[in-house]
Amino acid sequence: MDAHVPQRKGVVRLDRILRRRGWPAWVLAIAWALLLACMPWWIDLLLLLGLVAIQLTLWPRWQRFNRTLRRALRWGLAGLLVAAYRALQGYELAPTLTLLAALIGFSLLVLLESWQDHKPLRSAAIAAAEPEWSELALSPSGPAVAIIELQAPIWLELDGARDGISVDVAWIDGGSCRIGACTQIDHIEPRLAVAPGQGWLALPITSGRGVVLYDRANERQYRLHGWQLYGWHAGEAWLSCSEDQPPLALSHVLGQDQLEEL
Structure with a gap:
């Protein structure tokens, strides 16, 4: 999905990053494998064990060479198997022993890589700066927590009686409305929610595809696809994109990829 960040002129795409593989x-x-294939197998084994030891130490300086x-x-390992087969050419079980060594070797290699992918890498400096969860649990004071209570939006109908609507909003047939003297919003449903303080207006996009927020102070409108108005807090809209995710403040949503600023 393309990431869109609103700019004054146009839209900037942030995901055009090409992976370069030389x-x-x-x-x-391949040259490394051929070199090990020409060397004695026991020297190859010592070299590979040294590489394994480097990966097991998890030194921060080696993480960029992972x-x-x-x-x-x-x-x-492929070169080691070739070297081992060359050393066992005089034996009848040479192919069987080589295949068995390949099975064991690559299985251990897969386990090593899986362990590295799931084990967190933390340097001594990071560990000292970030205490463990047990230390935080036993600490006498924890981080401050702010409880935010959202005010549920009150939706008012625009195509009927104007009871309860105190702002200058007029419904236009065809899925549009007029705000003030010269602002028109298209492709919306005939419903309106006003923020406490009447600084923001919310109008749902047709077919439930999102919501349009209108900033009355700056006379700017934001069309957010995939978001729904969840509530108000301190005059700011809080939006939700799914039932499984918590609502987010408008100031956070404005920096995400589904914003289309008009």
């Missing part, structure tokens, strides 16, 4: 990395990997170390282990 062929020299694969050439070096992909390179993984590729070296994968291709190095």
Whole structure:
């Protein structure tokens, strides 16, 4: 999904980042495997065990070389298997033993990579700056918590009687309404919700596809697809995009990818 950030002129797309994969990395990997295939198998084994030891230490300085170390282990294991097969050429069970070694070796390699992907990497400085959850639980004072109580929106009908509507809003046939003297909002349903203080107006987009928020102070309208008005707090709209997610303040939603500012 394209990420849209509103600008004064046009829309800027943020996801046009190309992944560059250079062929020299694969050439070096193949050369590494061929080098190990020509060396004695026990030297290859010592080299691979050294690479495994580097990955198990989880030093922060080696984290940026994690992909390179993984590729070296994968291709190095292939070279080790070739070297082991060359050393066992005089035995009848050489192919069987080589296949068994390949099964065991690649299985251990998969387990190592899975363990690395699921184990959090934390340096000593980060661990000292960020205490564990047990320390936070036993601490005498925790972070301050603010309880926000939202005021449910009150929807008023625009195509009927104007009881309860104190702002200058007029419904126009065809799914549009006029606010003030020169502001017109199209493709909306004939319903209106006014924020406490009457600084914001909310109008649902047709077919439940989103909501339009109108800032009366700045005379600007925001069309947010995929969001629904959940409530008001301190004169600000709080929006929800699904029942499984908590509502978000408008100031947070304005920086997300489904905003279309008119």
